[in-house]
Amino acid sequence: MVNSTAKPQENIQAFMANSTEGDRIIAAIDIGTNSFHMVVVKVQPSIPAFTIVAQDKETVRLGDRDLETGYLTLEAMSRGINALRRFQEVAKYLSAEQVVAVATSAVREAPNGGDFIKQIYAELNLEVNLISGQEEARRIYLGVLSVMDFQNQPHIIIDIGGGSTELILADSQEPRTLSSTKVGAVRLTSEFVTTDPISQGEFFYLQAFIKGQLERAVDELRSQLKASEIPRLVGTSGTIETIAIIHAREKLGTVPSPLTGYQFTLQDLRELVQRLRRMSYSERATIPGISERRAEIILAGALILQEAMVMLGVHTLTVCERSLREGVIVDWMLTHGLIEDRLRYQSSIRQRSTLKIAKKYGVNLDYSQRVAEFALSLFDQTQGKLHFWGAEERELLRSAAILHNCGHFVSHGNHHKHSYYLIRYGELLGFTDAEIDTIANIARYHRKSSPKKKHPNYQNLPSKIHRQIVSQLSALLRLAVALDRRQIGGISEIYCEYDEHSRDLHLWLKPTDPDDDCGLELWSLEYKKPVFEAEYGVKAIATLCR
Structure with missing residues (x-):
């Protein structure tokens, strides 16, 4: 199709x-x-x-x-x-x-x-x-906002997919809530609908199941609304567009083009749901505007929308044809x-999401920001000499550096392994699943063993390229961590000088206090540099300059 x-x-x-x-x-x-x-x-x-x-x-x-x-x-x-x-x-x-x-x-x-x-x-x-489900919701919001002006007023976005339903509350700025619930038109049809037309028992069970699944997301969304706010509901996805097409054909005799901006009411939807539940699949497939494949799942999708509108207390829905792909x-x-001005707030979503996770797990932000600055300085000064990674990989290194110590939230022992799990499953926004996995692995290898194929978390990375990113960037992170071993900012700057003939990398370190010998940082660099040297095939020489 x-x-x-x-x-x-x-x-x-x-x-x-x-x-x-x-x-x-x-x-x-x-x-x-x-x-x-x-x-x-x-x-x-x-x-x-x-x-x-x-x-x-x-x-x-x-x-x-x-x-x-x-x-x-x-x-x-x-x-x-x-x-x-x-x-x-x-x-x-x-x-x-x-x-x-x-x-x-x-x-x-x-x-x-x-x-x-x-x-x-x-x-x-x-x-x-x-x-992730939350990242899917965030990108749906971006798609809707690319075509609709919210005028700083609260809007609820609902996207009903085959396997999940996303609910977003936003007002042109930062999204207030992003949720993804495991109720979708294909999922519910395959799991709960065995009769044709649907029996009364199956219909009421399906309705109750949807209510139960949506309850948490709806409660969270409603808690972020002020008493005086009356949000507008915007709907995206094939289910909602199909409902709008059926409604427009029957009420107007034609389908508006574009469909974005078209509206129908909860009462209109209730009437359609009652019709659909009494019809067999073959009867639904004859409705103008509905395809044969959509006819199989339209009842479940329409019922999700109906229950969501009832629970949210909204009576009118406005259709938006843009969604996740946009x-x-x-x-x-x-x-x-x-994009520099409109939607500018979204351009920093990665940094803000990283800091949110860091605060959640009690990370010392002053220390982690210093480590991140050292890591990025090493990255920038060795780019084109020791490695050829770009801006996207640099962003992954930044997040890994800020979060590398978050495993202390669980336990001091083996905290690097705990960091991996907290990052991997911490719902970082703005990143793909593969990028989150890469960040988690970079943080995982900031200490102790270097990456090895026998490690499941390393072996399960999506590709050889992702494993190369982890191996090379985690080696940089190791040096950055060593540069603030006392976590007091003893070193203020680092300057790298690379001799491609001897393959020596000179690290010139400037102490914050001229009288500080930075002995612990120098010792830590000597201890951690073998992994870095082996990864890049160089000899690292650290010197304090006053």
């Missing part, structure tokens, strides 16, 4: 005719539980903004997992690979310089989800970023420095 906004040839002619120097073509793919979506856009850094060139969709049903094991099935993975291969062809035809792909609920939860990501890379050379584009623009 494929949906496109226009024929590729028409699109490419249009954007080639209107493109200016500096414009960039980017594709974003959302690997969802029900459908795979792709959007190809022309990014215009001078504005900054993006224009959608083409959209593509295929109903893969990746969420049709083995009910006993939870594994993605071979058939579903094969359908997914074929869809992604076709997406790549379209992106190449439209001259996309990069394809950014993210995977969500179905891949997150399947025991073989990581294997599927590796298979995609092996067969298609496409790197897929696995993102949010991926906005996030790409942010990380590449292409």
Whole structure:
């Protein structure tokens, strides 16, 4: 099943005719539980903004997992690979310089989800970023905000997917709440619906289950609303768009284009749910505006929306056609420095999320910031000489440096291993799953053993490149930690001088107090430098300069 906004040839002619120097073509793919979506856009850094060139969709049903094991099935993975291969062809035809792909609920939860990501890379050379539920919600917010003006008023965003439902409360600025709940149209249909039409017992059980699952997220969201605030509800996703299309056809006789901004009420939705529950699958499939595959899951999706609206106390929903895949584009623009004013607050999400986790686990921020500064100084001064990593890897090193000691929150003994687990499962926002895993491993190896293939946490990194990043950047972090061994800021600056002939790296250290011999820092450097020297094939020579 494929949906496109226009024929590729028409699109490419249009954007080639209107493109200016500096414009960039980017594709974003959302690997969802029900459908795979792709959007190809022309990014215009001078504005900054993006224009959608083409959209593509295929109903893969990746969420049709083995009910006993939870594994993605071979058939579903094969359908997914074929869809992604076709997406790549379209992106190449439209001259996309990069394809950014993210995977969500179905891949997150399947025991073989990581294997599927590796298979995609092996067969298609496409790197897929696995993102957490909260990160998915954040990017949905970015996608919605790219097309709707909230005017600093509170808005609730609901996105009903195949495997999860995201709820976001925001007001043009920092999102107040980001939640992802395991209720989705495909998941609930496969797990709870066995009758056709649905029996009264199954319907009421499904309704009660949805209420129970949404309760925590709704309570959290409502707690962040002021008594005087009346939020507007914005809905995204295929389920909500389908409901809007059915409603528009029956009420207006036509479907607005674009659909963004179209509204329907809770009462309208209740009436539709009551109709759908009395209909068989074949009867639902005859409703104008609903596809055969959507007809299978529309009742569960509509019921999720109905119960969410009741629990939130809102009576009208406004449709937004932009969601996760457009949010991926906005996030790409942010990380590449292409958005400077609108949404500027989002550009620092990584740093702010890292500091939030650090505070949560009682990290000494003065100390960790000094270690981060040393690590980044070493990174910058050896870039192009000892390593060739760029801005993205630098950001991973920064977060690892700030969080390297958070394991003390659990125990002093083996705290580097505790740091790994706290970072790995700490819901860092702004990072993909692979990036979080990389940060956790860099922090893990700031002391004791160097990375080894026999270590499961190191071996399970997504690729050889990720393991190289960990090995090289953790070696830099070791030196940075040694430079503040007493945690008092005894050394103020470090200057690196590399002799490529002798392969000597001279580390000139400036003490904060000229009378301080920084003996403990020098000893710590001697103790920690062998791992660094072995990794880079150099000899490190530290000298105190006054």
